Amino acid sequence: TALISSSPRRRVESWFRPRRGMQTVTLIPGDGIGPEISTAVMKIFEAAKAPIQWEEKNVTAIKGPGGKWIIPPEAKESMDKNKIGLKGPLKTPIAAGHPSMNLLLRKTFDLYANVRPCMSIEGYKTPYTDVDLVTIRENTEGEYSGIEHTIVDGVVQSIKLITEDASRKIAEYAFEYAKNNQRASVTAVHKANIMRMSDGLFLRKCRQVAENYRDIKFTEMYLDTVCLNMVQDPTQFDVLVMPNLYGDILSDLCAGLIGGLGVTPSGNIGANNVAIFESVHGTAPDIAGLDLANPTALLLSAVMMLRHMGMHDYSKKIETACFNTIRDKKVLTGDLGGKSKCSEFTAEICQRVRDMD
């Protein structure tokens, strides 16, 4: 509900929102350049007057009861309550003893789908233009089960697990995503010619789910064929859904097509409607705290987050301001080929956002 003044000369301030219109999002700034790019995102959201409140939490693993590594209960409660999170890069200290933080988060919230939209950025030149695809990777099983054994001396086996449930879930997510984002087709990526039972099961579930989405074109393609074709003409691809390892490879390959991890957004969808959006680059300790970082990846992930929350106007506004800034090439961070500081790049986007009102 908007506050309407009886006086015709009083403008309704567009930033005024009733308390219940504000959505609270858990913010995990992360390590290294994490805090500064998180600040950049918050500033831009403020300039856009996006109805988002940030609840900052730290997720560094601690030993829980029973000696198991867990994320701090405070952080977990925040995510469970808010359902939506934005996360910067986390370091994985080698000697810390605890497992990868990303792995811990994945298990804690059952983040089963990793989603990466890859769209060419005008002004950030790569050998490709017009890339516009989405990789949707099953993120809980497959080749990354972690189950390995030494059979006899010098012979090791590694187990790949494919289940009907996980395959159905990821396929359902892919088609729902395609439907909600007006994508024309979904392609299942597999090697069922070689791995007949495991990838065969994955493929069958995709085909079954496809039956419920007659408006969306469903195709299947071998992983090696996808790679061969991807580097020759990526415009032929739309939404791609696949098991874990293939997703690991393809999502990074596609990030490379548009310019790398510094400009690639990413989202992780979990059980119980939890979703965590994150930049997938590293912590860049060499430039941390020097106001040199490029916040684009985290910002585009935050834009992805807004779309996920149905806030399409705000997402469009912020995304456009970001893309136009890069396109116009006047204020760019070092990795984008410019000489500007992170704060200058951020201020430029903020200004463009404000100018759109």
Add this chain to the structure above:
Amino acid sequence: ADFFALAPIQWEEKNVTAIKGPGGKWIIPPEAKESMDKNKIGLKGPLKTPIAAGHPSMNLLLRKTFDLYANVRPCMSIEGYKTPYTDVDLVTIRENTEGEYSGIEHTIVDGVVQSIKLITEDASRKIAEYAFEYAKNNQRASVTAVHKANIMRMSDGLFLRKCRQVAENYRDIKFTEMYLDTVCLNMVQDPTQFDVLVMPNLYGDILSDLCAGLIGGLGVTPSGNIGANNVAIFESVHGTAPDIAGLDLANPTALLLSAVMMLRHMGMHDYSKKIETACFNTIRDKKVLTGDLGGKSKCSEFTAEICQRVRDMD
């Protein structure tokens, strides 16, 4: 082109269509096997895999018959055949007998399937040794092991350890290691940073096709398979193209470059250089090109052009 280059090669044509051997197992015709065992070197065009034939993939049968453990694909940008990349010059060396393609799968319980990936010390050592020998014999500066040992600690870890051990015997060659996903991320941004890449089966399947794409696809990519007992089979890796078969429209480049690879393998460097140069110059000059290369010439015309250039080099 070989005929006109006066390359000292005699061809013994054999058919490898699978037949049922004693005991009911599918085998390649004994005649073909004897020929390969005798000659050690083979050149192979595309084979069709008829769906209803009953026999397994011919390529798989050949691989098992001759223990073709290494698949080697040199990928070099071809001047005149435009792709988003220039200056690609790398080689993928793929372990081709084990890994994720063991074919061992089980249903654990209803709706849960497991697929076994096998990595052995022997196969890993063999492929690593081949990679370093290849690098040494072809004056390549570095070998990079491609893996996911951060996730598959034991299996890829074993593969990596063998590569490191073999590297110790080749101090002149730089040895590096890189995660497969990082390789892909970097490959599409700057392929010139890569030289010789060695990896297990699945990763090799993916990367070799990715790299073929960088230089223009399977129609221009050479390939070689190295087996036990010094057997080596060189082959084009594109399909049989039934729609243009017999119409004099095909592009022989992939098979020709595979034959060039064969000559180098046999130590015939002058002939390989001569034929390769004639082929590359024909493509570079763009006057006589087959349809897939953007031209309108017939296969025979393209071939004649290369022959002429080869003769002119003498």
